[in-house]
Each structure stands twice: as structure tokens, then as C-alpha cells.
Amino acid sequence: MRHLLVLLLLLLAMPKAWAQHLGEGSSLHPHGHEALVDDVVLVPHARPPLVVGEVTTRRFRILHTEKAAGAAKVLATQIESVRDSFGRILGRDWTGVTEVRLGVGREEFEALALPGGRPPGWAVALAYPSHQIILLEAQSLNAPDGQQTLRHELAHVALGQLARGWPRWFQEGVAQNVTGERFSLTHYSALFRAVTQERVFHFEDLSSAWPDLPADVEIAYAQSAAFVAHLSARYGPVAMRELVDGVSRGEPFETSFGKAFHTSLDVEETSWREGLAARYGWLPLTTSSALLWLTASVLCVAAYVRRRRQKAVRLAEMAAQEAADEAALRLMLVAQQQAPEAGSAPPGTTPLSQEVYWQGAPSEPEHPEVAPHAESSSGEFTVAPEHDSEPVDMDGDGSKARVPKPTLH
Template sequence: MVQPTPAPHLSERARRASLLRTALGARLLAVALASLMALLTFAAPREARAEHGEPISWSLDDASSRLHVGRAVIRYEPGLDDAALELAEELPGWWSEIEEALGRDLDDELTIHLVSHAGMVARATGMPVWVSGVAHPPRGEIAISMHDPDGSRSDLDTLLRHELVHVALFRATGGAELPRWFHEGAAESFANEVSLMRAETLAGAVFGSGVPDLERLESEFRGDARQASVAYAAARDFVTWLRYHDANEAQFRQLLSQLNKGRGFEQSFEDAYGAPLAELDSDWRAGLLGRFVWFPLLGSGSLPFLLVGPVVVFAWIRRRRRLAEDWARLDAEEAAERAARLEQLTVAAGAW
């Protein structure tokens, strides 16, 4: 980044103070915006890098080394041992979080192929050359790469979580036929929590060419890079909006239950939300302008901190509440384990 050149008449002390104020202001703005985005949109892989596709051959013979994690197998290329071990450590926790979010205990048999470059994923699965990850939900098979098509290091954690959601969603709905926007939106929404890039992309569409309707979204996933990026951002935001439509995400889980029972896609929305999909879509779109009001202000350099201050506080409270709930759950589990051990000891003592 090119630094501004200080005016010649400023003293060295004044110049340093000015730079310090600029850096501090930039950092405060970044923190505020990150908190704002945590409420507005939730993250996923870089641009249109992750795909839910229909692999052709899955010829990934180079991934010859294996790690077994329960019923899951991680196959990886020799030399990628450290990355494979890191994924193996996180995999059970990620799968458990996805199961909890979807409200179902799912089959955890998986095969994950870890290769060095995205080109190998594309060649092996018949997907476009720009993909870094692919899932084949019916087979429970996933392929991800250490490096993106441009050679940069991929975000393996987010990439794998994204593809795991594709498999989990297929299993949670009993293999129901789902629109592309719903599959990708769910994978993006559950994969991570914060994505400034996705928020900026969607905001640009809101104040620019407009957000494509659901029917157009289906085709734009296969469009150029800009179209695909907007499609991912819009689908992700809409699914996140559907998830948090009620306080405990019960309606979203009810939607999945209806799909699992064989109900039609649109009828399942009517059953779960008490409103047709078209009405929900309209309500979501009606709120976009207000939620992204910061975008033109940011572009003009006049974003007031009063806009983001309350949001930062709300995000902090929400995170604290969630942390307290997690601790309470752990305490309850520990208490149950202690009670079970005590009962075993009591039984053993009686037998003795």
C-alpha cells in the first residue's frame, strides 16, 4: 500500500502523530466493520472456489497415504502429513457442530481426498479449473486442495467445512432434490462466521445491478466470476436469514425435517415457516437496503462510528451469551459423567 507523503512543513513529531492517528482510525474501523459483518453475513471459501458438483471419475491415486478418524478416512498425498493431521484433529468437532446445527445425528462415514493443487481436483472430478474443493454427497466423498488455482495457499479449514455441509445436508434431507442456491447458501452459511468479501459483493449488487431473483441465481452459479460471486453471496445471505428467522433456528430444522419426509421443496417452506418461499424471499430482499446502508457511506469515506457502535456492542453480547451457553452445556455433561461414575462405584461396592 502506498503511504501518503507528509507535507514538507510538518515536523517529524507531527508527522508521526498523524500517521499514528491514521493507523489507529483504520484499525478501529476494521474492528467495527468486522463486527458489523458478523451480524450481516456469514462466510465461506474465496470467490467461487468451492463447488457442489457431480464428479466423473474421482481418480485421485496420488492421495495414497491414509488417516482414519472414526468412520472417516483422509487420503492425502505424501508430503501433506502435517495438513492432514491438522484436519484429522478438527474433523470430529466440525462434523458434530454441523449435526447440531442441522438438528440430526448423521452417518459420519466420509472419504476426504487432500491433494496439493486445485488443478488435480478439477482433472479428477470433471469440474471447472477454478475449483479448489468438490463434494459428491451421495458417496460421501470430498476432494480439496492445498493450493488455489492461482497457486496461493487455500483456506483448508473453511474449504473442508463447506464441503462437509454439502454431504451433511444431503443426508439430513434424505437426498432430497434441492436448488443450487439452497445447497451453496447452506454450505457457505455454515462454513464460517464472517466474510467481509461476501458482504461487500452483496452490498455492491444491492446498490448496483440488483440482486438476481432465485431463478436467475441458479444459472449465475455457472456464469462468469462476477456473476458466480454475487450468486454465492446472495444465496449465503438468504439461507443465513432463513436460519435466524426465529430465535433458536427451529424453523430451519423443521424445513429439513419436512424435506426428509419427502415433502416438496416449496411445500416444506410453507409447512416450516407458515409462509410461501416467494413471500420469504420478498421479505429478505425488502431488508437488504437497510442492512447494507453502510456501503455507500463507506465508499464516500463518511461512515459514522455511531452506526457501527451499537452493532459492535450487540455482537459482543451475543458472543458472551453463546459462550455462557457452551460452558453450561459442558458443566451439565461433566455432572452427568460424575453421577454415572458414582453410580458405578456404588454398584461395585454393593457387589463387593
């Protein structure tokens, strides 16, 4: 949770210059791989030459190239359940059989398109709602957002088959809500930038056209999803079904909107825009308990970085000390090797190669006067009889006696 909040803080703290840079040339936006062609003039032609097989289900026909045969079989096992979920969300299912065209690689993907409806260079999925046809690049289904892309295009087909004349913002908003795309940090970040920089579009301007700049595209997608979610939460699924039914009967969207929600689109949009600052501005960040966790997370990261730096400095000091000790040892070894070669040691020094003995005790005479002795069990000293010592006149009367030489123990 803390890592998620830190990421949110980084996204929300983007400077204005960075946002302007996105608007000038970045190609990153949440739907940079999806496209919509809602042109009734397009006429489906015969089966494309690249198509080599067909996999059919109860409500789908999957045309595939030779390289996409495996992907077609896998998709056939999943797509019916996806369509069932749309029936539960929108309250009804659309009629007819929906065609899905699968190709591998850019060349096959473009070759499967309808005449005059070539997909943009950045798209890997394309919907023709009026003709109930979906074009997919097969490898995109294995991407992390592959199933989301499929559901998004199916949402366009569902709305196109249930009614005509949907505003572009409503189509994109419904598609993102039924696929769960509106619950993302990217959308929140886009709306935050739009609110703080006062760049929220009027839905009148998003009815048929769509922005060109990538940063504006992000905002258009995000606010469309947020407004449709607002309508669904405030008025409920019954009002949403009434809106769909009204448009399917041929009523203008604004007329059906007024009948279903008992208000006009302009009034509801104004009310929604007034509450954006409270949901996507600085106030939610400064008044929520999440700010405490954000601050604590930043402090933890700073403490960790400081500890790592201190440890690195200590290791560097230890390495330097070890290198100095090794250098001193090498110098001592060199000095020991050079001393014998010099022939003599300097005055006042002792060569390292000569042994030094303690000279404090006198050495024994070459011919000792007294033989070695031993101490008896009674504690008296005895003298070995091997050598006689010189007689000593103890009393001065000419008699001589032998005196044992004391020995220290």
C-alpha cells in the same frame, strides 16, 4: 476500528464502471477456490492409483498420496471436532463414513477426482455430496482460509446426506452460515452493489443454475447467505429443522418451506427484498454514527499527508541552502590558493597570505633614552640605573637634574 471503517468506505464507494469491469472479466469472488458436483450419475471407481495410504477416524476415511501423507495425519486430528460442530448447528448428524481425498499440486488433485467429475481449473476443493466424498488440495489447508474451505465442503456433504433436492442457493447459504463466511466486507460490498445497481437475483433463477460472470457470482453467494441468515434469525432453529426433515422425507423444497415457516417462498423473498435498501443501501451509511468516524479518519489522513509534504519541502530548502554554502566555501578556498601564484595582489587589496598588524601605536626607539622602570610599593615611579639620560636644566641656574620619563599604566 477506524482503519476498518476506512476500508469499508473504499469498498462501498466503488464506481459503477469498476463494478462493470468486474462483471466483464475479473476472476475475483469469495468462493473462487471451491466447487460442487451434485450429480448422482457419477459412480465412484476403485481407489485411484496415486493413493498410497489411508488414515481412518470414527466417521472419516482419509485417502492420501505420498506427498500428502503429513497433511492427512494432521487433518485426522481435527476433522472429527469439525463434524461435531455441524451436528450442533443442524440439529443432527448424517450417517455413514465420509471419504476425504488429499493430493499435493494440481496434477494429483485432478487425478483423485471421480470419473466425469473433474474439478474446475480454479478450484482447490470439490464436494460430491451424493457420494459423501470430498476432494482437497493438501496445501490449501495451510492457507488462511483453509479450515473455512474444509467446513464449507463438509456443509455440502451434510445437506446432501440429510436430504436430496436442495436448491443451489440454499446449499450455499447454509454452508456460509455454518462457517461464518457471511460476516465479511466482501459480502456486504457485493450486496451494496446489487442493491444500488438493481442486480439482485430471484432465488428461482439460483435454484439449479449459477451465474457465469465473477461479479454476478459474488452477488449470488452474498444474497444466498443473507437470505438463509434472515430465515434462521426470524423463524429460529426449530423451523429450520422442520424444513430439513420435510425435504428428507421427500417433499419438494417449496412444500417443506411453507410447512416450516408458514408462508411461501415467493412471499418471504419479496418481504426480504423490500428491506435490502435499508440494510445495504446508502441510508445505513448516512444515518449511522460510523459516518462521523469515517469523516474524521479521512481528515486525519489528509492532515498527515499535508504535514508530510510540508516537511519534505522544508528538508529540500535546507538541503539547497547547505549546497550553496558548500559551494561558496569551495570558491573561497580556490581564491586563497590562486593568490600566491599570482605574485601580487590587486591594487587596494591585501593578499590573504600576508599577516596584517595594527599600526596605530608608535614603535619604540632603537636606543631609548630612559631605561625600563618599575613602580615601587609606595606607588612612586623608579628608573633603572642602567642608562643615564641627558641632564636637563630645570631651574635655569645651570644645575641639571634627571627627570624620569613617565610611563602609562
